[in-house]
Amino acid sequence: MRRRATGSMSVKSKWTKTKWLRSDRVLRRSVPDTKRFTRSSLEVMTARYKTVYFKPTGGTGGNGIARVKRLGPGRFQIRKDLSTFEASSPRALYARLKRIARGRSYLLQKGIALQTSRGRPFDLRMVVQRTRNGKWVPSVMFVKLGKPNKIVTNYHQGGTLAKIDPTLRRTGCTPKQINRYKRRLAALGMRTARCFERRSGRFKELGLDVALDRDGRLWILEVNTRPGFSALKSLKDKSLYRTIVRYGKQYGRTR
Incomplete structure (x- = not known):
């Protein structure tokens, strides 16, 4: 502060x-519903909600935000800026989000339609x-x-x-x-x-x-x-x- x-x-x-x-x-x-980004919280949030937002803890202006959509059991779509990726397992999803985070602190937030x-x-x-x-x-x-x-x-x-x-x-x-x-x-x-x-x-x-x-x-x-x-x-x-x-x-x- x-x-x-x-x-x-x-x-x-x-x-x-x-x-x-x-x-x-x-x-x-x-x-x-909002949680700190960890492997376990990611599993909880993506099981609980079809859409989850991945947001930098200290970001501004909408920068660095990604959207995760559950497509089916163990399948996810990640959208960031104008790029779209797919992950075929919770492990692959976590690895992709870790790459996006690049060591920075992130949050997971329930997606609102x-x-x-x-x-x-x-x-x-x-x-x-x-x-x-x-x-x-x-x-x-x-x-x-x-x-x-x-x-x-x-x-x-x-x-x-x-x-x-x-x-x-x-x-x-x-x-x-x-x-x-x-x-x-x-x-x-x-x-x-x-x-x-x-x-x-x-x-x-x-x-x-x-x-x-x-x-x-x-x-x-x-x-x-x-x-x-x-x-x-x-x-x-x-x-x-x-x-x-x-x-x-x-x-x-x-x-």
Whole structure:
């Protein structure tokens, strides 16, 4: 953990942040099953779930992530970037993932079947920030639409940003349902802020990546302690960018 020039604490370890979330009795229900990558945990996770994500503990921007799909008894497909591999046994799967990891620490996370909009999978970003007087506020929320054939939705991996209301309308949500999702997102953000604040009072901003699954359930995929601002400039409507910068300036961050 370290404190950035903005005055806001930065925590890179996804495992540390996952443990914090799971320590909260409310938030733990919204965290997908996640384990440290070991040979035994890989066997457990691939037996339990058809799809498992392989994520670097300290990675950012969707880099280094692979998706593992169980094709049948002892057969697996590994997808990373635009490459696809097959493994014909749990042992071969473990060996392939070890090569991808190259000695770095990795996590295994239950795969969530993302809701789609016009055929593109998406997840939701909820940003909470502190005001000058130390109060947490849910400042902005938006959608990250995945690029076709990519396993992650990140902007730096070819994804695009969009506003929540029109995206959810295209999935068939009514205005009432959209407002309910937005209230639930804000509540998750504020609960996460309080959870992290119990660990340190030096957090000033958090960005939650939240999956909406095909059953309408929200899942916290991860929490960013240095959420990106600049990608919001790609939206035609600059109001979200102006809002996030306005709050950021109150604790010394301008971009």
